[in-house]
Amino acid sequence: MEKEPQLSVMGGGLVGCLLSLYLAKQGYKVEVYERRADLRSAELAGGRSINLALSDRGWRALETIGIAEDIKKVAIPMYRRVMHDVQGNLSFQPYGQAGQAIYSVSRGGLNMALLDLAEAQPNVNLHFQQQVLEVELKTNEVTLLDNATGQEHTIQPDVLFAADGAFSMVRLSMQKTDRFNYEQSYLDYGYKELTIPPAADGSWQLEKNALHIWPRGQYMMIALPNVDGTFTCTLFFPYDGEVSFKELQTPEQVESFFQKVFPDATALMPELTQEFFENPVGSLVTVKCFPWSHSDKVVLLGDAAHAIVPFYGQGMNAGFEDCTILRGLLEEHGSDWKTIFKTFQELRKPNTDAIADLAVYNFIEMRDKVADPRFLLQKKIESKITAQYPDAWLPLYSMVTFSPDLPYSQALANGQRQEEIMRQLMVHIATEADYDKPEVQAYLQSQLA
Amino acid sequence: MEKEPQLSVMGGGLVGCLLSLYLAKQGYKVEVYERRADLRSAELAGGRSINLALSDRGWRALETIGIAEDIKKVAIPMYRRVMHDVQGNLSFQPYGQAGQAIYSVSRGGLNMALLDLAEAQPNVNLHFQQQVLEVELKTNEVTLLDNATGQEHTIQPDVLFAADGAFSMVRLSMQKTDRFNYEQSYLDYGYKELTIPPAADGSWQLEKNALHIWPRGQYMMIALPNVDGTFTCTLFFPYDGEVSFKELQTPEQVESFFQKVFPDATALMPELTQEFFENPVGSLVTVKCFPWSHSDKVVLLGDAAHAIVPFYGQGMNAGFEDCTILRGLLEEHGSDWKTIFKTFQELRKPNTDAIADLAVYNFIEMRDKVADPRFLLQKKIESKITAQYPDAWLPLYSMVTFSPDLPYSQALANGQRQEEIMRQLMVHIATEADYDKPEVQAYLQSQLA
Numbered sequence: 004m005e006k007e008p009q010l011s012v013m014g015g016g017l018v019g020c021l022l023s024l025y026l027a028k029q030g031y032k033v034e035v036y037e038r039r040a041d042l043r044s045a046e047l048a049g050g051r052s053i054n055l056a057l058s059d060r061g062w063r064a065l066e067t068i069g070i071a072e073d074i075k076k077v078a079i080p081m082y083r084r085v086m087h088d089v090q091g092n093l094s095f096q097p098y099g100q101a102g103q104a105i106y107s108v109s110r111g112g113l114n115m116a117l118l119d120l121a122e123a124q125p126n127v128n129l130h131f132q133q134q135v136l137e138v139e140l141k142t143n144e145v146t147l148l149d150n151a152t153g154q155e156h157t158i159q160p161d162v163l164f165a166a167d168g169a170f171s172m173v174r175l176s177m178q179k180t181d182r183f184n185y186e187q188s189y190l191d192y193g194y195k196e197l198t199i200p201p202a203a204d205g206s207w208q209l210e211k212n213a214l215h216i217w218p219r220g221q222y223m224m225i226a227l228p229n230v231d232g233t234f235t236c237t238l239f240f241p242y243d244g245e246v247s248f249k250e251l252q253t254p255e256q257v258e259s260f261f262q263k264v265f266p267d268a269t270a271l272m273p274e275l276t277q278e279f280f281e282n283p284v285g286s287l288v289t290v291k292c293f294p295w296s297h298s299d300k301v302v303l304l305g306d307a308a309h310a311i312v313p314f315y316g317q318g319m320n321a322g323f324e325d326c327t328i329l330r331g332l333l334e335e336h337g338s339d340w341k342t343i344f345k346t347f348q349e350l351r352k353p354n355t356d357a358i359a360d361l362a363v364y365n366f367i368e369m370r371d372k373v374a375d376p377r378f379l380l381q382k383k384i385e386s387k388i389t390a391q392y393p394d395a396w397l398p399l400y401s402m403v404t405f406s407p408d409l410p411y412s413q414a415l416a417n418g419q420r421q422e423e424i425m426r427q428l429m430v431h432i433a434t435e436a437d438y439d440k441p442e443v444q445a446y447l448q449s450q451l452a
Numbered sequence: 453m454e455k456e457p458q459l460s461v462m463g464g465g466l467v468g469c470l471l472s473l474y475l476a477k478q479g480y481k482v483e484v485y486e487r488r489a490d491l492r493s494a495e496l497a498g499g500r501s502i503n504l505a506l507s508d509r510g511w512r513a514l515e516t517i518g519i520a521e522d523i524k525k526v527a528i529p530m531y532r533r534v535m536h537d538v539q540g541n542l543s544f545q546p547y548g549q550a551g552q553a554i555y556s557v558s559r560g561g562l563n564m565a566l567l568d569l570a571e572a573q574p575n576v577n578l579h580f581q582q583q584v585l586e587v588e589l590k591t592n593e594v595t596l597l598d599n600a601t602g603q604e605h606t607i608q609p610d611v612l613f614a615a616d617g618a619f620s621m622v623r624l625s626m627q628k629t630d631r632f633n634y635e636q637s638y639l640d641y642g643y644k645e646l647t648i649p650p651a652a653d654g655s656w657q658l659e660k661n662a663l664h665i666w667p668r669g670q671y672m673m674i675a676l677p678n679v680d681g682t683f684t685c686t687l688f689f690p691y692d693g694e695v696s697f698k699e700l701q702t703p704e705q706v707e708s709f710f711q712k713v714f715p716d717a718t719a720l721m722p723e724l725t726q727e728f729f730e731n732p733v734g735s736l737v738t739v740k741c742f743p744w745s746h747s748d749k750v751v752l753l754g755d756a757a758h759a760i761v762p763f764y765g766q767g768m769n770a771g772f773e774d775c776t777i778l779r780g781l782l783e784e785h786g787s788d789w790k791t792i793f794k795t796f797q798e799l800r801k802p803n804t805d806a807i808a809d810l811a812v813y814n815f816i817e818m819r820d821k822v823a824d825p826r827f828l829l830q831k832k833i834e835s836k837i838t839a840q841y842p843d844a845w846l847p848l849y850s851m852v853t854f855s856p857d858l859p860y861s862q863a864l865a866n867g868q869r870q871e872e873i874m875r876q877l878m879v880h881i882a883t884e885a886d887y888d889k890p891e892v893q894a895y896l897q898s899q900l901a
Contacts, residue, residue: 179619181638182691183636186634187632187635
């Protein structure tokens with residue numbers, strides 16, 4: 004490099020940290036600015052997305068920086084969905100083939116591990132409590148507020164990587180430029196986190212290696228295991244209407260509602276009403292925009308470029324995949340930022356649009372369809388098809404979750420084609436045994452052989 | 453009223469002025485803040501939307517303030533579309549029944565007339581060169597920059613009406629609040645304004661009482677008459693690609709392109725190349741958002757709430773219709789702002805979404821379909837249906853343009869139903885005379901009688 008370029012990464016979250024490691028590996032000097040205080044010395048604010056689902060796209064990224072094994076030690080594999088009905092009866096749906104799992108990891112723990120790695124690089128500097136106030140895109144001048152001192156100061160990096168999240172201030176500046184397409188759309192649902200504590204002996208009170216769902220049609224609760232024996236439950240619930248946050252105003256109303264619709268879980272939640280009124284209601288936003296870059300100086304990635312709802316467990320994975328793609332382009336194109344950014348956004352946009360739409364769709368599946376015996380029968384039939392035609396058929400969930408080489412947009416397209424085949428097929432199927440009926444086999448043969 | 457509320461209107465454009473007149477009529481004291489200098493003492497910047505199409509929804513609003521007759525004197529009725537093909541051959545399509553027209557009016561002239569009316573009200577104060585920098589929604593404190601003095605100052609109205617246009621700063625503040633749905637989407641087309649001057653004797657060089665279109669499939673030019681004998685032409689043209697602004701870089705390229713595709717117009721445009729390089733390329737944005745109000749203190753209207761592309765000639769008309777609806781609610785609900793704003797946004801949102809979608813659709817019709825003889829035949833057949841079934845069928849364009857009592861959303865729904873009927877019908881129709889075929893008449897009878 005002739006003159007060493009000044010690179011800044013806005014955001015020291017999961018994506019910002021991973022990217023800064025990749026940039027450092029390419030020999031660049033990187034300044035990372037994070038709005039919050041250093042996680043490693045501060046208490047995590049409770050009640051908001053304590054754990055995350057990590058799957059193959061995410062693992063692949065962690066392998067490149069050598070921490071996959073360490074993280075796996077404190078990650079809990081979830082091999083299947085466990086559905087709880089109103090009577091507390093359970094039904095099951097494996098996520099993939101034997102041994103395939105998604106992993107419950109602590110957002111804070113993973114972020115701290117990444118911060119440690121970044122800090123250990125001699126060419127990465129971390130700056131905390133640095134809030135972006137404004138970005139002057141013509142000059143790349145960024146005004147920051149140091150929340151420790153209350154002082155404003157400015158930086159002027161040559162290249163700015165914005166990994167500053169769903170409410171990105173860098174993106175807000177880009178939004179004011181001509182021909183920037185932008186959309187933020189909220190679900191009419193909010194979420195609230197609640198806890199199932201460990202049993203007296205410290206063990207998990209529900210099946211540990213599973214993602215639990217209480218599907219109730221128009222709403223649902225889920226629970227993911229944590230390494231400390233707890234489960235973090237998340238209630239996804241309408242803001243308004245007959246059954247809604249608005250209608251649950253007193254401890255008695257909450258207690259009685261939970262007893263009625265989630266009796267088995269409620270029996271395990273001694274702090275239910277206290278947590279319900281202490282923890283905030285989070286909103287659920289999808290953000291889409293384009294372009295992601297401004298000249299050859301600014302690029303958005305992660306939630307700043309494509310925030311999605313959490314129902315496919317792919318938010319972090321998609322952000323990490325952004326880094327994987329950028330890493331490849333850095334290796335290929337050196338410091339040709341214009342080419343890197345243009346290629347990056349053109350490669351990624353169709354895929355992040357696809358996972359955004361899939362994530363909204365999956366909410367319907369989780370809260371409603373998984374309670375339907377026909378749907379579960381369809382999933383069983385589908386796994387028979389996969390076994391019979393392993394090269395021609397993979398369930399959509401597996402393509403998204405366990406096939407990191409398959410772009411999300413391709414997974415979506417394959418999934419839509421398969422859904423149409425299933426629709427034709429299920430007309431002929433009343434039980435699992437019907438899979439062997441000649442017309443079913445003939446139809447599959449015609450479509451997949 | 454107990455205590456006189458302080459009302460502020462952001463924006464002294466067409467919608468802001470009309471609204472301030474309605475508020476004043478209800479007895480309120482109104483402060484109007486406009487970013488630009490007073491139009492009446494400043495030169496209009498050339499090259500951007502000099503004239504507008506005014507139709508029945510707009511006229512209805514102007515009648516309420518007693519200036520419809522005065523404006524009509526300086527408005528030019530356009531009774532039909534005149535299509536120009538590449539050889540200069542003309543074809544025609546009336547806009548409605550005999551005597552029905554849309555009107556070409558000067559944006560500046562109309563705005564000046566409204567400013568005069570507003571200023572004449574003792575309870576309206578106009579403030580120019582006042583740029584909104586920030587709105588603190590919790591307190592309704594607005595920071596303004598006085599562009600004449602360079603000084604910042606703040607106001608704190610009880611109620612804030614934001615008519616500050618497609619790039620509304622008030623809306624930008626609302627966008628940062630939780631659960632504000634927002635979308636800005638640009639067409640891949642820009643526009644450039646050009647001029648056909650009057651003939652030597654001062655007369656119009658094309659048919660005066662018409663909207664002229666040069667439809668060319670992927671792009672088009674249109675021309676609207678002005679009272680001074682000129683036509684304002686607008687080229688709607690791709691930004692990028694084989695035929696695009698990007699490819700027209702020299703006077704020779706522009707001259708040769710125009711000669712080839714718009715020969716009859718080009719012969720009338722002596723200043724073509726000069727204007728082409730002097731005038732800016734404007735972008736074409738659709739803005740949708742919701743909610744339009746924040747508590748009972750702030751409400752968006754006009755382009756600030758629903759900017760649309762210009763192809764249905766309904767932008768100003770829709771903004772005026774917002775005022776018409778608000779006026780009714782003011783009369784009904786007094787100072788119950790919460791009810792007024794809630795009802796306003798719920799009534800208007802489906803209708804402004806409908807006209808936004810119709811406007812994008814109409815671009816395809818104008819640039820492509822009106823050049824298709826089958827399309828023009830279909831329009832002729834449609835006018836026969838209207839004549840035969842006047843109570844059951846009105847063309848979509850007429851519902852939008854000449855039926856101010858019909859909400860846009862209803863027009864769109866009716867239009868979709870009629871489009872399906874036309875699709876069935878046109879299979880049987882090769883010439884106008886086929887309209888009388890028994891199967892055609894029987895089908896219409898079954899659908900419409």
